[in-house]
Amino acid sequence: MKNDMKKVEEIFNQLKEKFGDSVIELVSSQPVEAFIKISPLEIDKICLFLRDNEELLFDSLMCLSGVDDANGKNVVDDDGTSSIQGGTLSVYYHLESTKIGHKLTLKVSAPRENPDVNSVAKIWRHADWHEREAFDMVGINFLNHPDLRRILMPYDWEAGHPLRKDYKNPEFYQGMKVPY
Amino acid sequence: MSVEIENNKETQNGIKTEQMVLNLGPQHPSTHGVLRLELELEGEIITKVTPHIGYLHRCFEKHAEAMTYPQVVPYTDRMDYLSAMYNEFGYALAVEKLLGIELPERVEYIRVIMGEFQRIASHLVAIGTYGLDIGAFTPFLYCFRDRERILSLFEKTCGARLLYNYIWVGGLSHDLHPDFVREAKEFVKYFKPNIKELNDLLTMNKIFIERTANVGVLPVETAINYGISGPNLRASGLKWDIRKNDPYSVYHKFDFDIPVGKNDIGTVGDSWNRYYIRVLEMEQSLRIIEQALEQIPEGDVTSAIPKRIKPPVGQVYSRVENPKGELGYFIISNGSTSPFRVKVKGPSFVHLGVLNELCKGRMVADVIAILGSIDIVLGEVDR
Amino acid sequence: MIYDFFHNLTGSYFIADIIQAILPLFFFILPFALFAVWWERKVSAHMQDRLGPMRVGYHGALQTIADILKLFQKEDIVAKDIDKPLFNLAPVLVFIGSYGVFAAIPFTSAYIGANIDLGVFYIVAVSGLAVAGILMAGWASNNKYSLLGAMRSAAQMVSYEIPTILVIVSIVMITGTLNLNTLSEMQTGHFWNWMILGGPGFGIAKFLFIPFMILGFLIIYISTLAEVNRVPFDIPEAESELVAGYHTEYSGMKFAMFFLAEYANMFAVSAIVAALFFGGYQSPIGYLGNLLNAHWLIPIEQLFWFTAKGLFFVFVQMWLRWTLPRLRVDQLMETCWKYLIPIAFVDLIIVGLITVL
Numbered sequence: 045m046k047n048d049m050k051k052v053e054e055i056f057n058q059l060k061e062k063f064g065d066s067v068i069e070l071v072s073s074q075p076v077e078a079f080i081k082i083s084p085l086e087i088d089k090i091c092l093f094l095r096d097n098e099e100l101l102f103d104s105l106m107c108l109s110g111v112d113d114a115n116g117k118n119v120v121d122d123d124g125t126s127s128i129q130g131g132t133l134s135v136y137y138h139l140e141s142t143k144i145g146h147k148l149t150l151k152v153s154a155p156r157e158n159p160d161v162n163s164v165a166k167i168w169r170h171a172d173w174h175e176r177e178a179f180d181m182v183g184i185n186f187l188n189h190p191d192l193r194r195i196l197m198p199y200d201w202e203a204g205h206p207l208r209k210d211y212k213n214p215e216f217y218q219g220m221k222v223p224y
Numbered sequence: 225m226s227v228e229i230e231n232n233k234e235t236q237n238g239i240k241t242e243q244m245v246l247n248l249g250p251q252h253p254s255t256h257g258v259l260r261l262e263l264e265l266e267g268e269i270i271t272k273v274t275p276h277i278g279y280l281h282r283c284f285e286k287h288a289e290a291m292t293y294p295q296v297v298p299y300t301d302r303m304d305y306l307s308a309m310y311n312e313f314g315y316a317l318a319v320e321k322l323l324g325i326e327l328p329e330r331v332e333y334i335r336v337i338m339g340e341f342q343r344i345a346s347h348l349v350a351i352g353t354y355g356l357d358i359g360a361f362t363p364f365l366y367c368f369r370d371r372e373r374i375l376s377l378f379e380k381t382c383g384a385r386l387l388y389n390y391i392w393v394g395g396l397s398h399d400l401h402p403d404f405v406r407e408a409k410e411f412v413k414y415f416k417p418n419i420k421e422l423n424d425l426l427t428m429n430k431i432f433i434e435r436t437a438n439v440g441v442l443p444v445e446t447a448i449n450y451g452i453s454g455p456n457l458r459a460s461g462l463k464w465d466i467r468k469n470d471p472y473s474v475y476h477k478f479d480f481d482i483p484v485g486k487n488d489i490g491t492v493g494d495s496w497n498r499y500y501i502r503v504l505e506m507e508q509s510l511r512i513i514e515q516a517l518e519q520i521p522e523g524d525v526t527s528a529i530p531k532r533i534k535p536p537v538g539q540v541y542s543r544v545e546n547p548k549g550e551l552g553y554f555i556i557s558n559g560s561t562s563p564f565r566v567k568v569k570g571p572s573f574v575h576l577g578v579l580n581e582l583c584k585g586r587m588v589a590d591v592i593a594i595l596g597s598i599d600i601v602l603g604e605v606d607r
Numbered sequence: 608m609i610y611d612f613f614h615n616l617t618g619s620y621f622i623a624d625i626i627q628a629i630l631p632l633f634f635f636i637l638p639f640a641l642f643a644v645w646w647e648r649k650v651s652a653h654m655q656d657r658l659g660p661m662r663v664g665y666h667g668a669l670q671t672i673a674d675i676l677k678l679f680q681k682e683d684i685v686a687k688d689i690d691k692p693l694f695n696l697a698p699v700l701v702f703i704g705s706y707g708v709f710a711a712i713p714f715t716s717a718y719i720g721a722n723i724d725l726g727v728f729y730i731v732a733v734s735g736l737a738v739a740g741i742l743m744a745g746w747a748s749n750n751k752y753s754l755l756g757a758m759r760s761a762a763q764m765v766s767y768e769i770p771t772i773l774v775i776v777s778i779v780m781i782t783g784t785l786n787l788n789t790l791s792e793m794q795t796g797h798f799w800n801w802m803i804l805g806g807p808g809f810g811i812a813k814f815l816f817i818p819f820m821i822l823g824f825l826i827i828y829i830s831t832l833a834e835v836n837r838v839p840f841d842i843p844e845a846e847s848e849l850v851a852g853y854h855t856e857y858s859g860m861k862f863a864m865f866f867l868a869e870y871a872n873m874f875a876v877s878a879i880v881a882a883l884f885f886g887g888y889q890s891p892i893g894y895l896g897n898l899l900n901a902h903w904l905i906p907i908e909q910l911f912w913f914t915a916k917g918l919f920f921v922f923v924q925m926w927l928r929w930t931l932p933r934l935r936v937d938q939l940m941e942t943c944w945k946y947l948i949p950i951a952f953v954d955l956i957i958v959g960l961i962t963v964l
Contacts, residue, residue: 074538076321104448107541107552109567136554138541142448142464149541170451173577174569181285196278196606206286207565246751268936359838359933365655425930431839432932588755589842589935 049146052078055100063090071151079136079149087137087152088162088188094139094148095167102139102148105168109136110178114209116156127210133159133184154184163189181207243271246588250279256353256595257602261579263591270591273583275576280606288566293319293393293533296566301387303570304604306349307547309342309378312391317472318542318553319393322535330523331395332474337408337516338378338390340509344415345374346547347502354499354596355426358435363426370418373411377404394529405517412510412517419507427503436499437490440582440594444493450578454549454571455501456598459485460493466545478515480508495597502599534561548572548599570604628710628721636709636871641671643870643921650922651929681859686749689856693747698857698864700740705868707733708875713788715888715909726787727775730879731768734834737872738764744865748856756855759842759936766943767833767840773951774827777958778802778883781816787879791887798891803884815961819954824884826951828920831876833943835869838928842936877920881913888913 056070059080066086072078082090094102116131132153139148154161163186165172175186176195183205186192193199197206203214213222248261258279264272284303288296300315301308313335320327352367375385380401382390390397426432442452444460457464465482467475483504485497535557543552549571558564575598582594645660645668652659660667685694711726713719723729738761745757781802782790794800803820804813833840857865881887888909895908934942 075324075536076538076540079539105451106543106550107554107567107569109554109565109569111556111565111567136539138552138554142462145469168451169446169449169577170574173573194278196281198278206283244751355932359841360931361651362655362929365657369656426932429932431934434938435932435935587935587937 049144050100052080052148055148056080058100059090059093062093066090077149079151081151081153084135084152084154084161085187086162087150088164088167090150091137091139091164091167100146101141101143104140104142105164105170105174106138106140106147107136108138108164108171108174108178110134110182110184110207111136112182112208113153125212128156128208131156133182135161135178135184137164159184160187161185162187163192165189181205183208248591256600257605259576259600259602259605261591261595263583263588265588268587270583270586270588273580273591275579277576277602277605280602282607284568284607285566288563290562292561293535293563296563297392298387298389300568301389302603303568303607304546304548304551304572304601305386306601307342307346308387309338309391310544310546310551312388313339313473314542314544314546314551314553316391316393317544318540318555319533319535321540321542322538322555322557323393323530323533325394325528325530327395327528328523328525329474329521331525331528333516333520334396334400334525335391336473336475336478337513337520338381340512340516341374341377341408343509343547344506345371347506348374350502350547350596350599351422351426351499354599355432357592357596358432360426360429360432363422366418366422366425370415373414377407377411380404380407392529393533395527396525399525405520408513408517412514416507416510419503423503427500433489433496435589436495436593436597439495439586439590440597441491442493442578442582446581447493447578450581451574452549452578453574454546455505456498456549456575458483459497459501461485466543466550470543472542472544475512477519478512480511483508495593498597498599532561534559543569546571548601548604549575568607570607572600572602572604573607576600576605624721627718630718632706632709635714636706636874637867639874640867640870641675643873644671644674644866646922647870647925650925654926654929675863678859678863683859683861686856688749690747690749693743694856695861697740697744697747698861698868700743701737702740702864702868704734704737704740705872705875707736708879709871711787712875712878713791713882713887714913715906716788716792718906719788722786722788724784724786726790727779727785727879727883730787730875731772731775734872734875735764735768737868744857750856753855756842760836762936763836763840763842763939763943764834766940767830767947770826770830770943770947770951771834773948773955774823774830775883777819777823777955780955780959780962787882787887791882791889794886794889796889797893798886801884801886801889801891812961816958819958819961820884822950822954823958824880826947826954827883828880830943830947831880832924832927833939835872835876835924837873837924839931839934840939841928841933842939873921873924874917877917877924878913880920881916885916 052070052072056067059067063086066083067090068081068083070078070080091102094100111134113132113134114128116128118126119129120126133156134151134153137150137152139150140146152161161184163171163175165175165186166188172190173195175184175189176192178184179186179189179192180194180197194201198217201217203217204211215222244265246263246265248259248263250258250260252259260276260279262274262276263270282302284299287299291299297312297315300311303311316335348367348371352364355361355363355367378388379385381404382388382398384390442456442460444457444462447457447460448462452460453464453466461484463482463484466472468482483501485492485501489500490496537557537559539554539556541552541554543550545551550569551571552569554565554567554569555563556565579595579598582598583591586594648670649659649667660670663670663673685691708730710721711719711723711729741760741764742757745753745755745760748754778790779785782793784790784793794802798804803824804817890908890912894905897905
């Protein structure tokens with residue numbers, strides 16, 4: 045443990061002081077790591093601060109993951125298909141500082157019907173493709189992203205976002221039968 | 225040599241020039257898999273490179289949500305199929321952190337030995353195919369000949385040459401067979417002079433140096449911002465290795481160096497350095513294997529494997545030093561026997577994102593040189 | 608001798624001329640091309656620590672025949688939007704450019720296809736036809752890759768003709784003749800009369816020539832490597848960059864023509880280098896025929912020596928191919944214009960000075 049490395053509680057307090065209500069809470073009860081919940085539309089300001097502040101210097105984004113929390117209500121339609129209404133979609137950010145050595149996890153939750161999260165692609169260029177993947181797979185809309193398109197699925201895939209818990213494969217794609 | 229391109233499309237004589245779009249299509253001899261690169265060219269100089277991926281997307285993350293924790297292990301093999309042992313290693317470490325279990329020392333040592341052999345095998349493929357892209361046909365065959373010996377070691381241990389299903393959560397599937405230590409020591413002795421032969425043939429070859437030195441220079445700040453890791457980051461000058469900076473398993477017991485890019489041939493962060501770091505890393509892996517083979521203790525490798533893996537509710541992000549870079553597993557558990565979400569941060573996915581930055585202003589032949597030096601595997605890019 | 612033989616056979620100078628000129632084509636070059644394909648595969652295999660073709664015939668000797676039979680019966684697939692006349696004409700031109708050269712090369716003292724006084728000039732001119740053929744192939748294929756490959760190839764071949772010609776001129780200055788047959792005859796005797804060791808004659812001039820001759824030999828060898836598009840100059844057919852360059856769209860017999868033309872070209876330039884610098888068909892150690900007083904044996908021995916020298920240089924070309932990586936296009940042009948041509952010029956001037964003084 046180097047001397048400048050900060051603990052999660054210290055970083056949480058520092059952020060809460062500076063940004064107030066955008067920093068929602070510190071969740072440290074579950075294994076393995078504690079994370080800080082941030083509001084979705086303020087994430088880019090907080091990340092810029094985290095990157096540029098001399099004591100924190102989080103210059104490297106390790107990973108950015110989109111998650112479907114599946115914490116809404118299960119609704120069954122007339123034709124038998126079930127879908128989830130309500131609940132949230134989340135994005136987890138894992139940050140690290142190559143100079144100081146400490147790590148941090150952030151979580152952002154946006155409502156399922158309107159999943160808008162500010163993009164951090166201009167802060168860490170690493171996030172560019174990860175956000176495209178989160179958009180493609182889970183359907184989170186990143187505002188101010190330089191080029192938000194699908195990345196792994198074909199560009200004209202209309203049947204939704206595959207990693208959502210209520211995703212169903214379409215019958216046909218461009219005339220080809222999908223399930224076999 | 226890179227050239228500035230002005231944006232105006234009319235030359236002084238009033239002759240209009242147009243940008244040509246060249247497609248290095250999904251089927252191409254040197255794009256290391258199914259990758260489509262769209263190059264916008266002005267003559268022979270590139271203005272923009274757009275990679276199109278997704279041709280090998282096999283929905284690993286969706287499958288993982290439908291299976292139990294042990295059943296995911298064969299699927300992790302198939303992501304970066306050239307370094308399968310390390311994929312399994314990373315996954316097993318992540319789940320073991322969630323479960324909080326302790327492993328017998330023998331298991332840790334065997335995992336490290338297998339991992340380092342896998343690193344040598346993966347780097348041999350990278351070096352051989354890079355030489356092939358540049359036009360030197362012979363080092364490719366020498367590298368594959370040496371890799372065959374490693375693969376036969378693996379085959380004797382777990383039955384498979386390429387995709388093993390060997391490193392399970394909590395232990396291993398089989399113990400080492402009785403001849404393993406002796407054959408591994410023989411391999412180490414056999415391989416050391418071959419590295420020297422490879423250096424004479426390819427690394428220090430004047431034409432090879434002309435093709436790769438000063439090509440695709442990646443400054444270290446850009447590299448960190450783009451999330452580059454592994455040999456590519458070390459070639460740009462930053463001494464960053466997860467085995468030393470954030471040690472896992474028993475790596476803290478071994479004595480090895482971290483090679484970093486230098487300025488003597490070409491510049492720091494160019495393709496030659498990225499290639500040379502891989503050669504040097506193979507030597508360091510041999511050191512680790514030698515030490516591990518001496519220190520390996522006795523024990524039972526299957527004793528700590530839990531009967532039923534049901535981690536508590538929580539999430540973990542754990543990373544290992546894949547031969548290609550930093551392989552990260554982010555696993556969210558909701559208390560059941562299947563993971564709720566497995567997100568894999570594959571290094572090749574990240575490294576492909578920096579291709580546009582590296583190729584601006586260079587020529588078409590350099591794209592092949594740069595792409596080969598970044599060393600991507602499409603299985604990991606698309607998962 | 609053989610010319611008279613044909614004349615007596617057919618009773619006409621004209622037909623005798625034609626037969627004599629195309630004789631090497633069927634009896635020497637085509638078998639050589641078939642042999643060279645097999646040999647390249649074996650050489651490359653042994654250098655790469657493997658065996659190469661082993662099953663068809665003894666150690667794969669019949670492999671090439673099997674391949675040619677296969678190519679004969681392959682379907683001639685043509686793309687839709689190609690330029691038909693050019694597409695069909697291109698392999699023929701490239702073929703002519705390679706094979707036409709052999710008419711002027713002295714195989715033995717008793718036989719030369721066509722005893723042209725402008726020997727070397729004719730050779731350089733005819734091999735320029737291949738450039739036109741390659742450009743046609745690239746353009747007519749209606750394929751961006753082929754076009755890129757063809758343009759690069761044309762630039763490369765045209766540029767590298769210049770050092771070749773400069774070195775040839777320096778040899779011509781010493782010997783005073785363009786006729787390859789005369790050049791070979793001048794290098795009679797033993798190996799110390801070969802051009803690379805200063806040429807026939809004696810005196811201080813001969814020893815002064817030696818370093819410049821060696822330099823000239825290196826320059827011409829490298830330039831002719833580029834002429835025949837071999838590694839390290841094989842950008843036009845670089846597999847890993849442009850699939851197959853200008854002959855991507857060709858299949859079947861047309862592809863076979865490109866293929867055979869390449870091997871014939873390799874032998875042609877090796878033969879020229881041997882004729883210019885290494886004594887053509889002359890033996891380095893005297894003739895067995897002279898020893899045994901059987902003078903009819905001498906032309907046969909000369910054919911043997913000529914073939915041996917040609918094969919040796921072809922072997923070195925193959926050796927280089929499997930060892931070295933390839934140069935990038937701009938580095939290739941840089942090598943020619945910034946390094947080879949100035950050195951060849953200096954070489955020419957100094958040789959000229961030594962000859963005059």
